[in-house]
Amino acid sequence: MSGVFNLPDLGEGLTEAEIVEWHVAEGDEVAVDQTVVTVETAKATVDVPCPYAGRVETLHGAVGETVAVGSPLVTVGAGSDSEATVLAGERQYREEEMAGATAPADEGSGAVLIGYGTGGATTRTRRRRVVRPAGGAPMSATSRPSASAAHVRVISPIVRRLAREHGINLAALPAARDGAVVRRADVEAAARTSVAGSPVTSPGLDTASAGAPAYSTSDPVGTERIPLTGIRRTIADKVTQSRREIPDATTWVDADATELVAAKDALKTARPDAGIGVLALMARITIAALKQFPELNATIDGEAQEIVRHRAVHLGFAAQSPRGLVVPVVKDADQLSTTEVATALRDLTAQARAGELTPAQLTGSTFTLNNYGVFGVDGSTPIINHPEVAMLGVGRIIDRPWAHDGELALRKVTQLGLTFDHRACDGGSAGGFLRLVADSVERPVVMLADL
Structure with missing residues (x-):
């Protein structure tokens, strides 16, 4: 299936949610019920699964933006048959991500959202951390480190997560330079190389600030404006x-x-x-x-x-x-x-x-x-x-x-x-x-x- 996936009804009378973290990038291949975004409502943080399979064409909204229920979240187009086959072959990596969850009785990945999705699995929540690149504006620690890395085609969200954890720049990997889909094995090999002394790291990421709280906007005289959100x-x-x-x-x-x-x-x-x-x-x-x-x-x-x-x-x-x-x-x-x-x-x-x-x-x-x-x-x-x-x-x-x-x-x-x-x-x-x-x-x- 393909189409425009709108922010579903989150239950409890909630009418909007703030985008906390994207788990896919434009150009990525997604499977049915794959978590594509984490949003924060007035009551909780929720992982949102997508009902469509295919290639992500458009992400509607940036981290920090508020999206109303019923508004577009992701536009998914038809994916390539070859990459769909690769995704099926690598499905075990997504199963590792869902380790500990109960397998649903019906079809689908079992991703659960209040008022939406299939049953049987537990959802996981993620807390947002914000880091400040050297000399630049704040960015999410779970955001993509660079524009080129953002458009690298990956086998699953786990690949991006592992790259972030090891400080790997996806765009610098051989597979990405050749235009191929980056697999988990590519990132793990780069991580081993990094340990051996030849790091393939993400430029501009201030890892010393990884645990720092989110920054709000401020003006030159030192006052701080903190938006009332979530x-x-x-x-x-x-x-x-x-x-x-x-x-x-x-x-x-x-x-x-x-x-x-x-x-x-x-x-x-x-x-x-x-x-x-x-x-x-x-x-x-x-x-x-x-x-x-x-x-x-x-x-x-x-x-x-x-x-x-x-x-x-x-x-x-x-x-x-x-x-x-x-x-x-x-x-x-x-x-x-x-x-x-x-x-x-x-x-x-x-x-x-x-x-x-x-x-x-x-x-x-x-x-x-x-x-x-x-x-x-x-x-x-x-x-x-x-x-x-x-x-x-x-x-x-x-x-x-x-x-x-x-x-x-x-x-x-x-x-x-x-x-x-x-x-x-x-x-x-x-x-x-x-x-x-x-x-x-x-x-x-x-x-x-x-x-």
Whole structure:
């Protein structure tokens, strides 16, 4: 097949995406379901497979550009029969790239995209790194190193990836100079030659800057302009909407967390494999409290002017990622054991740090837990995660003088803060919820009676 491949529906109501990395160049041969581009939406980074096979004629958009859903991404024309045969013969290299993925039951490569493509395989995400060539403008570390290398015909995207990893200039390889298709073996041979002392490297690539953050545009006087794109724009829109629409209020209380820390330490000794930490215990306490104060496990339907109370607790928690602040969601958290909650928190946090969360994992929370104590702060007045009606914040746990059993003692104390939507509940419900959470922090064993 050949034709114009448009950016497909990415799901979750997303309408556009930013091009992060092209995996093919104009002139390359592509197979059905081969990943051709990585895009970044407001929620996640997604590898996009192409439904056509043939020769890439046009790439619609450069790295950093935003493309609307339904707009052209790639134009693919008919490929040569000889090169199609070569591609089939070298298909094992693409299979190595997909190693570890589950083979689909139907035809195709198994490349998966939300709302598009075949099922059965897991997608991989890539984070963008930007490097600055000596004396020049910034360029993506995963971009083609030179215009001539960009138009070299390669057997698969793996060839370009290997060339980048070894600093090989594809245009300098014998096969490229002869007009032939560059194979993986050509790059590997060049890499061995490079190790032996005669490098075939890409000119102008500042490898010392490979780990540097992306540069924004700047003017001669030193100011910097950073465009609000991708997740940063989503965060900006969401917090602005929250602040504009929600009449929020914050209440807080200090709590003696000495017994909570002791419970965490005891669980670590008894069940070291479970990995139950303070965040998992706070999540368990929050879930139990929401069952007694369901008015806080809710969202606001602005169009219908209704408060929507949810029976299930889909617990969101704030997490840092390379793309900024995200809120992964533990679905049906009220149906999980403490160990299962801990596992879910740990897995989602790891995916957030790796930039591998999908839009589905970042959608649908009914209440958010924010452990800002990890930043070394005592308290905060966070902005509610719209359209939810409340957020619980946990400050750092530190040793403080505390009145305990009628005497002054050094205890482990934390500050708990609740920001709530005054449309959904009043101070009585908010105070009751926060007091229950604080009591459970101070006496976590008592909470077991209601679990």
